Amino acid sequence: MESFAYVRADSLAEAAEAFAAHPGARYLGGGTNLVDLMKLGVERPTALVDVTRLPLDRVTELPDGSLRIGALVRNSDLAAHPRVRDGWPALSQAVLAGASGQLRNAATTGGNLLQRTRCPYFQDVSKPCNKRRPGSGCGAREGVHRDHAVLGASEQCIAAHPSDMAVALAALDAEVELYGTAGVRRVAAADFHRLPGAHPERDTVIEPGELVTAVLLPAASAGAPSAYRKARDRASYAFALASVAAVLEVADGVVAHVGIAFGALAHRPWRARLAEEALLGAAPTRAAFERAADLELAAARPLRDNAYKVPLARNLAVDVLSRLVPDQEDS
């Protein structure tokens, strides 16, 4: 194994200091993805700054009704938290749809956001990959890409983001709290991940040394009907072929609030703003959901083997939105 430094941080300041002191360092949370990538030679950190001792392992209800989820809350604990299950069920469902029980016990909230794509070319250092080695090319574009992006991809990269949790966060208007040397800032979960463009090596908007400290769920969406649904190759322990998270509130027979995000279609959770705009103020009918999904997915540019994702995502969106319509509103 390549040697690397290991530093255990007991405070945020210590973590940032250690990170700055070791160019090429990585923060270590649950390690469920980072350690795998180190074994594959994809990640070669000079130092691991272990942040698991930081006091970020709590779910806290804030006075305004929003929920603060510490970055070190384990996926299992997040999914099982009564307040999450009651207030933002899509998030609980999304987390439970990911990985396996063992992995969820180890994986952290912050780490889940920062996991890398499972593109097989990214994971194989003997093959070209612009995300892993900028300028080396893309093996997937002409290769095996059934699982890859249909929205927002670039010439350089067609990878899809693998997280389930992040899709729910994007739909629920969650925010990601970042701690860095310049202080603390908040970024909308839907804007936290990037599209690949000419720089697929950058997955997120996080700056070097910044640390995810929390995820915040807004009071506004607390208790609103929300759900997550994922289609995959096997019943458990498989990444999404496509998924959707949605929150929908109906008042006076029309859509009063809606948030929709697709998973596994793009380099980031795909917030479906066009679909939302089309639905806001409209009657929540199946036909309206179909039109909205089509509107959003019109931008899809499938490759040879992933065209199925478009109707799959459409069906999932229509199905989830239809289920969220209160009974008496169902048409």
Next chain:
Amino acid sequence: MTALGAPAERLEGPEKVTGAARYAAEHPLAGRLFARPVPATVARGRVTGVDVSAALALPGVVAVLMPDDAPRLAEPGDPTLTVLQNPDVPHRGWFVALVVADSPEAARAGADAVHVEYAEESHDVTLRAGHPRAYVPEELNGTYPGERRQGDAEGAFAAAAVRVDVGYRVPPLHNHPMEPHASTAHWDGERLTVHTSSQGTTAVRTTLARMFGLAEERITVVAEHVGGGFGSKGTPRPDVVLATMASWHTGRPVTVVLPRRMMPTSVGHRAPTLHRLRLGADRDGRLTSLTHDVTTHTSRIKEFVEYAAVPARVMYAAPNQHTVHRVVRLDVPTPSWMRAPGEAPGMYALESAMDELADALGMDPVEVRIRNEPDAEPDSGKPFSSRHLVECLREGARRFGWEGRAPVPRARADGPWLLGTGVAAATYPVQVYPSAAAAQALPDGSFLVEVNAADIGTGARTVLAQIAADALDVPLERVRIRVGSSDLPAAPLAGGSSGTASWGWAVHEACGRLAARLAAHRGPLPEQGLRERADTEGTADAESAFARHAFGAHFAKVAVDSVTGEVRVRRLLGVYAAGRVLNPRTARSQFVGAMTMGLGMALTEGSTMDAAFGDFPEADLAGYHVPAHADVPDIEAHWIDEHDPHLNPVGGKGIGEIGIVGTAAAVGNAVHHATGVRLRELPLTPDRVLTGLLETGRPGPDRPGPG
């Protein structure tokens, strides 16, 4: 009281669940080193240079073996074992160097640091029907003829009242046993001891003796516990050659464990198969013509043919038959044995086509099969030693509740789920090979039985102890059994569902002799006890006048989600006629395990040959999808009492493989029954199923009208 037929628990169960059982890599010998191979990163070419300076400079790296300086070995007879002997690269993933270090981590870092230069050549890894380099092999892996004709299949097809002419595709499949291929080799003076994960160590010893120029007496190969093999450990693999070579080179014990990601390219795979089936029948459903044409690939260095058209020579009474295999040598990893080689993909295609025939006839698919029951084996004309396929179909239909099944597809739904049922037949040949065994009566009243059987998780040692107890007429507790070492009486491998019959025959005979000798013995036993040996050479391998096969029937109920195209198997039931079942507990486990593997073949498993790079991107268990627990429903395995006097003294036909045969077709036929969509390429993943549903123009369940 008879031990045979009793549901005895695995004798090694406590050892396994307490972690006391040792596997091939778990031998921490003093001074042990670890070696890691370096796989080629080109699909075809030649190694022109290996720079090992960076690797050797790393802490813990002891040596790097390369094609131009590794110890020279004699020809093994299996070209996949000719590792580090020449600079040729026949496929991506071929081992081009070996890094030996004092820890697995150092070996990995060393392997990453080796720099290999290649002269790369253009490659072709893409299998397609009509490939210009496809040829018909005379013999299939030294067993069956490549092509067989009976009558005029083409003419009869053209004249048939009802015709089915269809193609199917089965992707590459990978054995992926839980325990990866691993070996620990240790030279002690002039003796070589090897612990390896193998389905048969007698053959490993023979291979090592030949390659390293050693007398067999100087080699011991041990495989006491093996974490699965499914055929991929049926022949020696590069790990055992590399470990032995590295131990020879360094003078220290060396362990080689193949990383999961190297397994798809280095330990064999089930080759992809392209099938064309042409069935002609009269209006009563009787086949007049059957053609099964298979195209598959093999590597540039070894001809291995997935003989998928062979079961068509056994199954149905079609007077005109044509079965043919075409193989293309591509720049791909060498395919090899995987559970029910030939039968699993071949019966997927044949039994799917039989379902299409039933459809075309408007006839129940169980009935179509019964109508085509032959009096004798269609290809050879030999009488069957026993054949109870019809009984399996009827018993399965009864248990499953087949009667009243909707005669047309897409008749039932449960919310968004489309429901359907399917059936398929299964067959697997009876194979038996000569074996030796020894039985010893000890003064304390216990018995020691020795045979170099391999227990790869099947329960073989337990069943053999039962056979011994039965032949000796003593309680099972008084029998101690030793298996899994080449120092024991020589025995064939655990493969071809032949183990219990082959080893059991010799054990039965040795114990029978010992029992006779004991009956004649007066007075106490001598201190060393009494020992008898048996060898079934010349009897077990005698030509039989009968066609000997096991048969079975599979029934599946599936639900297809019309929203996503996801398929869930709700019920899977198999009924088998496989001779005498010797231990219902371990037998059920074999059947259910193989049916689960068949479920994976139907729905989740498969890899893709990457045309640009020449390997399989689905290289780990996150990417290659074996079924998870949540995919596996209630699986029922039943069998009928079958007494066949033409087999072997213990009366079993072999049960390790038949459970996978036909399962994929039963599931696929059920998906058709649920959706009305005939999908002809495995696995039936949501992308394919949803696309198929959308093409019908009726993607969802037909909604009940108002009121």
